[in-house]
Amino acid sequence: MTKRIRAKYKIDRRLGENIWGRPKSPINRRESRPGQHGERRMQKLSDYGQQLKAKQKLKGYYANLNERQFHKIYVEASRMKGSTSELIIGLLERRLDAVVYRAKFVPTVFAARQFVSHGHVLVNGRRVTVSSYRVKVGDVVEVREKSRQLPMVLEAVKSAERDTPDYLEVDHGRMTAKYVRVPTLSDVPYPVHMEPNLVVEFYSR
Structure with missing residues (x-):
């Protein structure tokens, strides 16, 4: 860490x-x-x-x-x-903590690393606690149901400070993000x- x-x-x-x-x-x-x-x-x-x-x-x-x-x-x-x-x-950008941050599940990339390591994130339905985990195209990242009402998560989702990029399909209602494609520099x-x-x-x- x-x-x-x-x-x-x-x-x-x-x-x-x-x-x-x-x-x-x-x-x-x-x-x-x-x-x-x-x-x-x-x-x-x-x-x-x-x-x-x-x-x-x-x-x-x-x-x-x-x-x-x-x-x-x-x-x-x-x-x-x-x-x-x-x-x-x-x-x-394929790092799990980067995907969690891009999806606006947390306010900062530092928070994303901690969020993953504390077991709040699932990848394709399985809990992953390694922030450097490499997400593949088609993978679905989601926040665990018990973690969706954390103040940090609610604050991040409502924040207008940044937008989600188009290489992720994000559903904040279900707290999921599908990794659609690997981005290039101009996409990030x-x-x-x-x-x-x-x-x-x-x-x-």
Whole structure:
């Protein structure tokens, strides 16, 4: 489990972007980086710096995956046919916690990871507690009946902060989400510009 749950907005400030698009992000009020030297003007990033930032931004967005998990996804994508950068996005969006978040069953991707690990989610009728579980096209993800009245779930469903993407068929009445297809980069509703091509360049140096 990530250690960034309580300090997730430090990621926003360190990267200088509101990567989840949350209205409570401190970057909306103060654009400086955290720490006593955060007010200093940032220098122009080198090519390596831009690649590193792209990797940190994408890795941080998915509940701050650890380096081992993220590199494993890159290696898997690089062995598949097609655009590695697009395949990375597809693999990330097939994670169960990502699907739960996209379906608006919970308010944040960090909450989605915890929600799955606490046993509130079923996949094709079976309980799954592994947030990195890989959802396949046609799979149906649903919130357990006993968990549907949790305040966090009710708040997320009613929130107008974000919409559900069209690669999921979501029924909030039944609290189900069918995974229709694997998305490409342009399909994913990131609040900020993601550059998986720079992630590929970073790892292929």
